[in-house]
Amino acid sequence: MQIIKTIAEIRTLVKEWKKEGLSVGLVPTMGFLHEGHQSLITRAVAENDRVIVSDFVNPTQFGPNEDLESYPRDLEQDAKLCQAAGASVIFHPQPSEMYAQNHCSFVDMDGLTKELCGKTRPIHFRGVCTVVTKLFHIAQPDRAYFGQKDAQQLAVIKQMVQDLNFDIEIIGCPIVREADGLAKSSRNTYLNEAERKAALVLSQAVFLGERMAKNGETSADVILSAMQELIAKEPLAKIDYVKAVDARSIEIVHEMKGSVLVAMAVYIGKTRLIDNFIFEEA
Ligand code: AMP
Numbered sequence: 001m002q003i004i005k006t007i008a009e010i011r012t013l014v015k016e017w018k019k020e021g022l023s024v025g026l027v028p029t030m031g032f033l034h035e036g037h038q039s040l041i042t043r044a045v046a047e048n049d050r051v052i053v054s055d056f057v058n059p060t061q062f063g064p065n066e067d068l069e070s071y072p073r074d075l076e077q078d079a080k081l082c083q084a085a086g087a088s089v090i091f092h093p094q095p096s097e098m099y100a101q102n103h104c105s106f107v108d109m110d111g112l113t114k115e116l117c118g119k120t121r122p123i124h125f126r127g128v129c130t131v132v133t134k135l136f137h138i139a140q141p142d143r144a145y146f147g148q149k150d151a152q153q154l155a156v157i158k159q160m161v162q163d164l165n166f167d168i169e170i171i172g173c174p175i176v177r178e179a180d181g182l183a184k185s186s187r188n189t190y191l192n193e194a195e196r197k198a199a200l201v202l203s204q205a206v207f208l209g210e211r212m213a214k215n216g217e218t219s220a221d222v223i224l225s226a227m228q229e230l231i232a233k234e235p236l237a238k239i240d241y242v243k244a245v246d247a248r249s250i251e252i253v254h255e256m257k258g259s260v261l262v263a264m265a266v267y268i269g270k271t272r273l274i275d276n277f278i279f280e281e282a
Contacts, residue, residue, distance in 0.1 A: 022049035026141035032186035045086035061127025198236035220244035240265035
């Protein structure tokens with residue numbers, strides 16, 4: 001498995017693969033890889049001849065007071081995980097390779113980004129759409145893999161691919177959790193022992209909401225209230241949002257009708273964590 005740092009080298013390699021008729025899968029990540037990322041890579045390896053894992057902490061998706069500088073990084077460990085999972089290449093560019101000093105073009109979206117993370121992280125999805133577009137142009141994948149863990153991101157990317165006519169299949173993969181329920185995240189590393197315990201309140205609220213919906217509760221507001229009440233009992237937790245939206249349009253819903261995404265962002269101490277479930281009406 002190769003570690004490639006330049007766009008030119010990725011382009012050359014992908015051209016050779018395409019000449020040979022090989023299919024290409026792309027797994028965009030910010031590195032510090034865990035079993036959640038691994039599940040995406042494993043799926044990509046099963047469905048494509050070659051797999052590129054991008055490993056890049058994208059500065060344009062971080063707001064001014066967010067954790068760009070402190071975001072965990074460990075290329076050596078990431079390389080081991082990618083190799084074991086069967087990836088062909090890690091693409092690990094420097095920020096200056098992705099964003100030249102005179103860079104001034106961005107990809108943005110009007111809909112889908114008004115609620116949830118788009119509301120509390122106003123420039124986030126502009127950064128995500130821009131970097132993913134760039135990665136799509138660089139890697140020319142047939143398929144790209146994203147986690148349901150970032151449910152709004154997955155919906156945004158699907159919409160962008162449709163709107164901007166990318167000939168790329170977007171594949172969503174289920175949330176991978178720790179044994180006790182906490183959704184795996186590179187940011188879990190920020191948590192101290194007490195916070196790690198407190199963080200369980202996110203998955204507990206997700207499981208509670210999911211159970212209520214499955215048991216026939218049709219009011220999204222009733223479900224959200226129960227989830228919020230549970231989270232409020234944890235002194236280290238501070239809710240950013242807990243909301244129910246249409247899973248495709250990301251517009252607020254009040255009834256558990258059709259395909260509903262129930263999503264949350266909760267601060268545990270200083271660490272902002274997200275979790276969600278999707279309810280499909282039978
Ligand atoms: P990140 O490195 O956090 O930007 O994540 C890269 C990709 O991995 C995104 O598509 C995430 O949704 C996905 N991902 C992160 N954590 C998980 C998880 N626990 N389960 C499934 N996918 C995940």
